[in-house]
Amino acid sequence: MMMMIMMGGVQILIKGLSIASGYYKDPQKTKDAWDDDGWFSTGDVGRFDKEGRLWVVDRKKSMFKLAQGEYVSPEHLESVLLKSPWVRQVWVYGKPSERYVVAVVVPEKKVVMEWGKRNGLDWDFLALCDLKNLKNEILTSLRSEVEAKKLPSFQKPVDVHLEASLDDLQQGFTLDKGMLTPTMKFKRAKMVEIYKDVIEEMYRHSHEGEKR
Template sequence: MIIFTSFLFGYYNDEEKTRETIDQESWLHIGDVGEWTSNGALRIIDRAKYIFKLSQGAYVAPERLEDIHMRSRWVAQIFVDGISTEATIVAIVIPDEQYVRKNFKSTQATMTFVELCREEKLKQIILSDLIRLAKENKRKYFETISNISLYSEPFSLKNSLLTMPLKTRRMNARKQFQTIIQSLYTIDRTTTNNLLSK
């Protein structure tokens, strides 16, 4: 997103940052991506630097999709990602422990949260709910999560996966979960493909 400005002269003692942010015609490049709503309002949907491209050429705004999937009562936190050689997106999900313990029928009181996050049945329940939310919100096929990995440790400032305003540090998360994300594309997808086709 760019805005015309006649009141901002630049960053104090930082010419490089000024040139990066304000062009020669006084347009301010703030790095947000927006869309026009049906009533003519501009809605910010993501940051340009976080958008990624999939193999079929489709661009994905992950924060927008994360906002949709956070509506699942099973989900405490979620990190949506994808790689350019694949046609779908995947996610790292931190389940809502309290909700899981109350509603997951296979839960045994003695199971640790780490053990619960290894339960394939729980993974499929959560994935089904995320796919339901994508369909309800009329997301395209490539915006529908095709596979997930459950992670027991919440994102926090301490583990460097959250910023001060409590947003996901996307680059840190991508680096930390790179191997897991890659594996989500290689795991047998029979169950996932069945869920997507419902």
């Protein structure tokens, strides 16, 4: 097996006697998947751990490139951000014209309500999620998780939006909203469509912060 190094990950290419030489009666698909030397592109992106084991972390088509040319594997980054106690669900995105990512977070309701009580705020969940102080707490936590994993600084979210509209299972990203596939993967193009205005506002807010 051969590895092709990419910024932000490893594209997994394979070749061997057990690998087919092409798709049946589909020359265009074969041309897209096999290079001239017979290496097959799996479409997966992986990383090596300290023991040298390869972990599949994302699909190549899910990756996006930032303005400085750096690639981001969203599934890997989301798995890191999910370690924050504030986060129930998280989706990350980066515009190709921007240098950093932004995040939409479905907060853990119990953690948010406990935070409200500690701060003397006997408010409901929706009202708490509108507070700038809460958003800053969650953003700080997300950035700390990125630092703990020693990921590049451009993977630290510059802003976060809190999705407080939950279903009975306290999920904000759901199949019913058309956000997920049947295997519970993000429909990333749909997410961009849904949160288009939110994304623009987060980047606008981050630019204002840079000017201050």
